[in-house]
Amino acid sequence: MARWTRGESSQVPPTIEPMLAVAGDGEVVDDPRYHYEFKWDGYRAVMRVAPDGTTMLTSRNGNDFTQDYPELRGVFGDGLAGRAAVLDGEIVALDEYGHPDFTLLQNRRAHPQPVSYFAFDLLRFGDTVLLQEPYRYRRELLSGLTPADPNRVAIPPSYSHAELSEQGLTPQGLLDIAARSQLEGLIAKLSVSRYHPGRRSHVWLKYPLIQTQEVVIGGWRPGRGRRAGVPGALLLGAHDPGTGDLLYIGDVGTGFTERALDSLGEMLSPLSRPASPFANEVPRDRARHARWVEPRLTGEVVYRRFTRDRRLRHTAWRGLRPDRDTSEIVVPRIG
Incomplete structure (x- = not known):
């Protein structure tokens, strides 16, 4: 037995x-x-x-x-x-x-x-x-x-x-x-x-067959309407493979279930910090109303393209990755 x-x-x-x-x-x-x-x-x-x-x-x-x-x-x-x-x-x-x-x-x-x-x-x-x-x-x-x-x-x-x-x-x-x-x-x-x-x-x-990217959550913007009080979008980062710096590489605001948003809100709340954890500047329109968090949670997104300015485009949330450590997450290749 x-x-x-x-x-x-x-x-x-x-x-x-x-x-x-x-x-x-x-x-x-x-x-x-x-x-x-x-x-x-x-x-x-x-x-x-x-x-x-x-x-x-x-x-x-x-x-x-x-x-x-x-x-x-x-x-x-x-x-x-x-x-x-x-x-x-x-x-x-x-x-x-x-x-x-x-x-x-x-x-x-x-x-x-x-x-x-x-x-x-x-x-x-x-x-x-x-x-x-x-x-x-x-x-x-x-x-x-x-x-x-x-x-x-x-x-x-x-x-x-x-x-x-x-x-x-x-x-x-x-x-x-x-x-x-x-x-x-x-x-x-x-x-x-x-x-x-x-x-x-x-x-x-x-x-x-699909392009996915593991990401580190460095902040979130509150939702509106039905999403009021929970994350409306997550601000995403990954480490520069050369310097090790955590860089902002985009955000994601689709692909969430209501239950996932509630759960994310609960996990992110105790990780609050006063300033951005990213080494590079987050665009002003993305940083507006942002609530920064300690970069301790790892997730995964689907994306269509990673641009030359090192931004993920057309992202959708897949879920958290408890099997990944934040230190493992690196910026994807440009393509």
């Missing part, structure tokens, strides 16, 4: 900081040296399983997610045959059609929504740490695991270039399938690549 404990079990393996992908340019790389996976829209998390079944979840920024997702307790049952394991994956919430829906993760408190863990890498199995093993070998081991509840843990497919060719598909064609299936995109991983904890590496290339 798997145990579920708040404290750290001595048998639970230590966590491993997730490896990160870089953005691919243009069409998906078409190269027999790569494997291809769908990109899932959720919270990145490392799952650690002790030999006795004790399960712990750690976010990308080191936060303990264990108590937030009790439905993921004991999900491997006897599938690990009494061995410890460390897996890399994504916590996702599926809609009624089986599509990952980031909004459902955001609304779990108001509308409890079961989640699943999509495991896409195996970093440790038993006493063996697999970080120096090639990706294709790690995936082969991962595919041999048998979760106790396949509705709670899924091991999604990884396609070699040869497998795609046998099916008459190109990597770009697989991205088209992702688009039709309402998935977030595709990731190409070099088949011989090792796992580099905490590093963003060119051996993993991501091809998102």
Whole structure:
């Protein structure tokens, strides 16, 4: 019987900081040296399983997610045959059609929504740490695991270039399938690549279907009418990768539910500060009536373009990102 404990079990393996992908340019790389996976829209998390079944979840920024997702307790049952394991994956919430829906993760408190863990890498199995093993070998081991509840843990497919060719598909064609299936995109991983904890590496290339940007909330402007008393718009920032300064990069005033606005108002109120936290000047029309806050909350927006004056255009709010640390958020590339 798997145990579920708040404290750290001595048998639970230590966590491993997730490896990160870089953005691919243009069409998906078409190269027999790569494997291809769908990109899932959720919270990145490392799952650690002790030999006795004790399960712990750690976010990308080191936060303990264990108590937030009790439905993921004991999900491997006897599938690990009494061995410890460390897996890399994504916590996702599926809609009624089986599509990952980031909004459902955001609304779990108001509308409890079961989640699943999509495991896409195996970093440790038993006493063996697999970080120096090639990706294709790690995936082969991962595919041999048998979760106790396949509705709670899924091991999604990884396609070699040869497998795609046998099916008459190109990597770009697989991205088209992702688009039709309402998935977030595709990731190409070099088949011989090792796992580099905490590093963003060119051996993993991501091809998102929508442009998203993680942001730091540095202030808000009160709403009007029905939004009176709650944020009408958020003032957004990201760090300059060279200097580390927090820069204002735009704002967002659409994409919120009423419940999200109420919740944001409650979280931002105790973070109030007298002056802007941004190192650069906020345009006067954006700063007017602004209420500044300590930059401690991280969120995500969809946007259409990032301009040469380093501003996000045509933004919409997606939600908070408790799995990201504010220090990780950097200004996007101009495009």
